[in-house]
Amino acid sequence: MPRILSIDYxxxxxxxxxxxxxxxxxxxxxxxxxxxxxxxxKDYFSKEKVEKVIIGEPKQMNGTPSESAAIIEKFIKTFTMTFPTMPLDRVDERFTSKMAFQTMIDSGLKKKQRQNKALIDEIAATIMLQDYMNRK
Structure with missing residues (x-):
């Protein structure tokens, strides 16, 4: 079965x-x-079978798009032009970064490790994907 890939852009x-x-x-x-x-x-898709890509949809607390929504929409246009046959789903990404940071605290990472923003982004993408699979 192919994989599902999640992007926290x-x-x-x-x-x-x-x-x-x-x-x-x-x-x-x-x-x-x-x-x-x-x-x-491009490199990853050439090596692995991917069924679908999930991209976070940033929203304000009231459900309206956040400031970064326009940047993500621009990326999505590039993505769909580059990979026209790849199915794409959007998921609400509110609180994923905060949940990622809390996960780092709960797992016992030291303060220096918790300052690694790249790790926070990777964990946020994982939380988004796991939530998507749980709802599916």
Whole structure:
């Protein structure tokens, strides 16, 4: 069975998570600079079977799009032009970064390790993907 890949897109860097081949468990894959994301995905898709991509949809507390929504929409246009046959789903990403940070605290990471923003992005992508699979 192909994997599902999750993207927590950011201006500077993007956290990526992926399911196992049975689509049971979501695991953090990596964090890449956002300007190299399309190149990374081309390489990854050439090596792994991916059924669908999940991209976070940033929203305000009242449900309206956040300031970063326009940046993500621009990326989505590039993504769909580059990978026209790849199914894409959007998921609410509110609180994922806060949940990722709390996960780091709960797992006993030291303060220096918790300051690693790349790790926070990767964990946020994992939380988004696991939540998506739980609802599916």
């Amino acid at each position: 950011g201006i500077k860097r993007t956290g990526i998570a992926v399911t196992d081949e049975m689509q049971i468990i979501a695991s953090g894959l990596t964090t890449v600079p956002s300007e190299t994301l399309i190149t990374f995905l």
